[in-house]
Amino acid sequence: xxxxxxxxxxxxxxxGEFGLIKHLTKHFTINCESTEKGxxxxxxxxxFGNKQILLTTDLxxxxxxxxxxxxxxxxxGYKAVVVNLSDIYAMNGKATQITVSIxxxxxxxxxxxxxxxxxxxxxxxxxxxxxxxxxxxxxTTGMMISITAIGEIDKKDVVYRNGAKPNDLLVVxxxxxxxxxxxxxxxxxxxxxxxxxxxxxxxxxxxxxVERQLKPEARKDVILLLKKLGVxxxxxxxxxxxxxxxxxxxxxxxxxxxxIYEDKIPLxxxxxxTCEEFNLDATTIALSGGEDYELLFxxxxxxxxxxxxxxxxxxxxxxxxxxxGVHLITxxxxxxxxxxxxxxxxxxxxxxxx
Amino acid sequence: xxxxxxxxxxxxxxxGEFGLIKHLTKHFTINCESTEKGxxxxxxxxxFGNKQILLTTDLxxxxxxxxxxxxxxxxxGYKAVVVNLSDIYAMNGKATQITVSIxxxxxxxxxxxxxxxxxxxxxxxxxxxxxxxxxxxxxTTGMMISITAIGEIDKKDVVYRNGAKPNDLLVVxxxxxxxxxxxxxxxxxxxxxxxxxxxxxxxxxxxxxVERQLKPEARKDVILLLKKLGVxxxxxxxxxxxxxxxxxxxxxxxxxxxxIYEDKIPLxxxxxxTCEEFNLDATTIALSGGEDYELLFxxxxxxxxxxxxxxxxxxxxxxxxxxxGVHLITxxxxxxxxxxxxxxxxxxxxxxxx
Numbered sequence: 001x002x003x004x005x006x007x008x009x010x011x012x013x014x015x016g017e018f019g020l021i022k023h024l025t026k027h028f029t030i031n032c033e034s035t036e037k038g039x040x041x042x043x044x045x046x047x048f049g050n051k052q053i054l055l056t057t058d059l060x061x062x063x064x065x066x067x068x069x070x071x072x073x074x075x076x077g078y079k080a081v082v083v084n085l086s087d088i089y090a091m092n093g094k095a096t097q098i099t100v101s102i103x104x105x106x107x108x109x110x111x112x113x114x115x116x117x118x119x120x121x122x123x124x125x126x127x128x129x130x131x132x133x134x135x136x137x138x139x140t141t142g143m144m145i146s147i148t149a150i151g152e153i154d155k156k157d158v159v160y161r162n163g164a165k166p167n168d169l170l171v172v173x174x175x176x177x178x179x180x181x182x183x184x185x186x187x188x189x190x191x192x193x194x195x196x197x198x199x200x201x202x203x204x205x206x207x208x209x210v211e212r213q214l215k216p217e218a219r220k221d222v223i224l225l226l227k228k229l230g231v232x233x234x235x236x237x238x239x240x241x242x243x244x245x246x247x248x249x250x251x252x253x254x255x256x257x258x259x260i261y262e263d264k265i266p267l268x269x270x271x272x273x274t275c276e277e278f279n280l281d282a283t284t285i286a287l288s289g290g291e292d293y294e295l296l297f298x299x300x301x302x303x304x305x306x307x308x309x310x311x312x313x314x315x316x317x318x319x320x321x322x323x324x325g326v327h328l329i330t331x332x333x334x335x336x337x338x339x340x341x342x343x344x345x346x347x348x349x350x351x352x353x354x
Numbered sequence: 355x356x357x358x359x360x361x362x363x364x365x366x367x368x369x370g371e372f373g374l375i376k377h378l379t380k381h382f383t384i385n386c387e388s389t390e391k392g393x394x395x396x397x398x399x400x401x402f403g404n405k406q407i408l409l410t411t412d413l414x415x416x417x418x419x420x421x422x423x424x425x426x427x428x429x430x431g432y433k434a435v436v437v438n439l440s441d442i443y444a445m446n447g448k449a450t451q452i453t454v455s456i457x458x459x460x461x462x463x464x465x466x467x468x469x470x471x472x473x474x475x476x477x478x479x480x481x482x483x484x485x486x487x488x489x490x491x492x493x494t495t496g497m498m499i500s501i502t503a504i505g506e507i508d509k510k511d512v513v514y515r516n517g518a519k520p521n522d523l524l525v526v527x528x529x530x531x532x533x534x535x536x537x538x539x540x541x542x543x544x545x546x547x548x549x550x551x552x553x554x555x556x557x558x559x560x561x562x563x564v565e566r567q568l569k570p571e572a573r574k575d576v577i578l579l580l581k582k583l584g585v586x587x588x589x590x591x592x593x594x595x596x597x598x599x600x601x602x603x604x605x606x607x608x609x610x611x612x613x614i615y616e617d618k619i620p621l622x623x624x625x626x627x628t629c630e631e632f633n634l635d636a637t638t639i640a641l642s643g644g645e646d647y648e649l650l651f652x653x654x655x656x657x658x659x660x661x662x663x664x665x666x667x668x669x670x671x672x673x674x675x676x677x678x679g680v681h682l683i684t685x686x687x688x689x690x691x692x693x694x695x696x697x698x699x700x701x702x703x704x705x706x707x708x
Contacts, residue, residue: 023464028475028478028484028485030484031478031482031483032450032483034450034506035450035451035484035486044486046450046504048402048403049404049405050404051402053400053407055451055486055502055504056453057453057487057488057489057500058489059455059456059457059489059491059498061457061491061493061494061498062494064457064492064493096386096389097388097389097398097400097409099398099409099410099411099502101500102413103413103415103418110377121382128385128386129386130382130384130385130386130389131382132389132398132400133398133410134411135413137413137415137418137419139415139498140416140418140495140496142494142495144413144493144498146411146413146455146500148453150400150409152402
């Protein structure tokens with residue numbers, strides 16, 4: 001009740017998300033024998049008996065991470081699960097369970113929640129994971145979804161972000177940038193609809209982009225494929241914030257440098273054509289767009305023949321010594337340093353989903 | 355964008371929290387070998403190798419579950435952890451890890467978050483649990499905290515809600531009703547402060563009540579005590595919603611009845627005196643107040659001598675056949691049926707923390 005008006009204030013956006021988490025958790029120590037790995041990777045690793053458990057959690061807030069004016073609730077439920085499972089796969093694990101907690105204001109009906117849960121259920125079925133708990137409560141405004149995903153893995157199979165070695169190849173799955181462009185298309189349609197409520201959205205030319213934004217998939221298939229091919233990545237991360245942010249996680253945690261070749265970055269034709277239409281640079285979108293939920297990993301050169309020619313996997317660069325830095329080699333053979341974009345989620349709430 | 359205006363609407367408050375969860379999860383099936391127990395108890399049980407994992411999650415929303423005008427952030431952080439650990443202990447487990455996700459609006463400074471995390475850290479230290487992950491994001495309004503707690507347990511030691519048998523004794527730890535009265539005292543002080551901002555709160559006579567509301571503890575000590583005494587409860591639950599709600603969970607899941615004796619319900623002297631002052635019935639507060647985070651459990655009669663005389667444990671009743679129903683036997687020897695109070699969190703947001 002008695003508030004100290006002269007309290008010190010530090011802006012959160014100065015720190016950035018990762019700086020903030022690091023700052024807030026730096027005094028915490030690990031005390032349990034069963035904690036193999038805590039904060040600092042896609043998921044925590046817990047060791048109980050002879051198996052390791054993977055654990056990851058995400059909090060999605062209406063108006064920050066999703067906009068219900070173009071995100072159908074079923075898709076939202078599906079996506080909320082998928083983005084968590086993606087973190088389990090990024091550890092090379094098998095996703096097994098989720099818990100789902102939801103806060104909703106009274107503007108949501110039961111039918112709305114049913115649609116949300118139908119999407120959650122579909123994701124559970126498609127990825128063979130079990131819903132094992134959660135919490136449902138009211139909110140004063142809007143909807144919040146908090147999902148925790150659990151996975152299992154044999155100790156020898158865990159892939160962290162910190163294992164990349166010089167000369168390793170950098171590989172990305174699928175293609176990049178489509179989800180971010182899908183969001184731009186949906187935002188534009190929203191503005192058109194606001195101006196003229198009788199307008200009908202014409203999304204036909206952007207179907208792939210919109211699907212990547214509204215119904216992303218996690219690359220469970222790639223984890224199974226790598227197992228089949230006998231390839232264990234030396235490091236791995238999923239692409240939620242954009243290629244440049246993720247490569248910086250791998251290089252800083254592995255204490256290495258990296259060269260990425262612009263002409264190797266996989267782009268869907270719809271990404272290229274829509275970038276032209278929107279006057280955007282496709283490489284920038286691929287580097288910074290985010291929400292692709294593809295996997296970025298490094299492999300030893302001797303594994304190259306095992307993955308060569310697979311349409312799901314593209315070698316986009318290679319790992320170097322740390323002192324060579326992290327660079328994009330452009331089509332014009334220019335070397336551009338890749339630097340942290342910072343975290344704008346706290347300072348600029350409406351700019352992008354996260 | 356195109357919203358169907360004629361969509362069907364069902365009020366959520368009709369269903370109640372447990373009805374809602376049941377409704378929303380009824381189509382989900384359990385598919386993973388490692389899922390021993392999903393939705394329906396205090397925590398999920400996962401089996402990996404030779405150990406079982408307990409998993410529980412809670413979502414706390416500003417303005418619904420806590421009021422920052424009288425809840426210091428450090429206490430909030432502490433309490434948010436404790437209420438989750440309480441669910442692990444209610445399974446007879448050992449709490450080992452937590453993840454913490456937080457959404458905050460830009461009205462919170464770094465120092466505010468540090469205070470919150472100081473409380474989280476204190477709880478981690480006091481209960482020997484590790485923070486192993488989480489997510490931090492912005493919110494459009496207020497603060498939200500989502501915590502997931504993990505615990506471990508040997509398969510043979512798990513205590514569910516469904517194991518109570520006729521003639522078992524019903525035992526409660528500590529005393530009941532204080533946390534709810536603490537909230538009433540703080541609410542009254544808030545109103546006084548609103549009317550006269552120069553007033554100084556006088557909480558001296560209510561110190562126990564306020565502490566139970568602002569800094570509850572989970573009964574890890576009781577779990578260790580029961581182990582030492584060689585007592586394994588036949589069923590157990592923690593008291594978060596009030597004694598009457600919890601006893602109905604045990605009796606319905608165990609398919610039994612129960613008699614609770616009013617004169618046996620443990621009450622702190624401050625609860626009795628404050629109930630007189632506020633013109634409240636102490637038994638009603640103990641039955642419906644909630645947030646005590648004590649444990650309610652049943653034991654076989656043959657274990658009675660092991661717990662007899664322990665000041666932490668009070669026998670308040672016994673289990674009966676299902677067809678005898680669930681009753682409170684009053685001091686005047688009247689038999690009053692205990693019925694579900696329903697869940698008012700969605701219909702009446704500001705009435706109580708949950």
